[in-house]
């Protein structure tokens with residue numbers, strides 16, 4: 524462990540202890556006020572921070588839900604696939620964390636409204652992670668349907684969920700919106716037109732939102748991962764072609780894994796609230812740039 528990582532670990536532990544002390548004080552305050560205020564209808568003060576994570580059924584989303592629960596967040600894990608989501612929530616509970624599963628399709632107004640209704644009170648953290656890639660065709664021949672899906676889920680999904688949850692984030696007095704975009708939101712590559720266009724769009728949403736919320740108690744953090752080996756990202760991109768998906772990571776000694784990105788998200792989200800990590804770009808050591816990957 525380097526000096527820097529030791530220092531960060533110690534700082535993190537101290538920040539955590541302070542957060543727990545504050546949370547404990549809130550519980551005591553709520554507890555002592557409870558008897559005399561039993562007839563009042565004041566909203567419950569959350570004794571623990573709460574987080575919503577979209578796309579939480581697998582990959583970076585599932586790892587982030589697990590990690591935030593371990594950090595002391597009450598997690599609302601949202602995704603379309605409830606069987607996988609239930610497994611993530613069960614894992615969190617088995618590890619002593621608190622989480623609930625909410626079925627949510629970020630491309631549906633109605634579904635996102637149901638997600639917002641499931642948030643019990645002030646919300647500390649929203650992680651807009653739902654997204655994905657489809658295809659690797661040139662612009663000349665790319666499928667309009669694939670482009671549309673990528674724009675819907677990556678860009679409009681982020682906007683829709685953020686719009687729905689901003690009131691609860693603001694009510695917390697110290698909210699955080701994380702947008703999980705990609706290095707594909709910063710640079711383009713051949714065959715990546717639909718995905719890079721969508722990720723550039725998602726990045727633009729994060730940057731615009733930060734400007735618009737300036738002066739209000741909600742910070743906006745953009746996370747841009749490069750090559751991350753998950754069970755589904757490339758398999759989904761290539762519509763189940765396992766050989767093509769495996770070739771993406773072939774010979775790469777240590778691609779990032781979902782837990783690496785979850786670690787970055789958790790670190791950013793647990794800084795003191797006045798510290799706004801605008802953008803965190805993270806790649807494996809073997810990937811010096813989008814086009815420069817060491818294999819072998």
Ligand code: 8X3
Pocket residue numbers: 704705706707715718748749750751813
């Ligand atoms: C994933 C990064 O390189 O596949 O968001 O576009 S890349």
